[in-house]
Amino acid sequence: MNYKELLAQAAELDRQIAAARETEAAAALAEIKTKIADFGFTVEDVFSAKKTRKLRELSGPRYRDPDTGATWSGMGREPLWIKGKDREAFSIMGNLFDA
Incomplete structure (x- = not known):
């Protein structure tokens, strides 16, 4: 062919x-x-698109970078400024009670 x-x-x-x-x-x-x-x-x-997953409640920030003021809710990918470090040092709630 x-x-x-x-x-x-x-x-x-x-x-x-x-x-x-x-x-x-x-x-x-x-x-x-x-x-x-x-x-x-x-x-x-x-x-209709039925949603089978419940949406998580929006939560406020739980961690703050003291150098830049950037915050993170604790959900999703860790920001570089907290990755591999002790999260308690960046906790917003922990800092409120230290004052």
């Missing part, structure tokens, strides 16, 4: 793929519509 013949085959396959997709998509959509009607689903039932 030469290049032009392969291109012609590719074009024919693309046409067949598009036709098969159209036929199968129409059948799938008809089935979905039937299921929605059978069970009485609403748009919200079908398309």
Whole structure:
């Protein structure tokens, strides 16, 4: 086979793929519509994004860098200024009681 013949085959396959997709998509959509009607689903039932995870309460800063004043809540990646160090030394609550 030469290049032009392969291109012609590719074009024919693309046409067949598009036709098969159209036929199968129409059948799938008809089935979905039937299921929605059978069970009485609403748009919200079908398309709503239910959140399964509870969102954490927003907490204020728990640690402060005395040099820059930068704060960190203790959640997520450790900032470089506290990484590998004793967190108690940077605790905001601990500092409130020292005064």
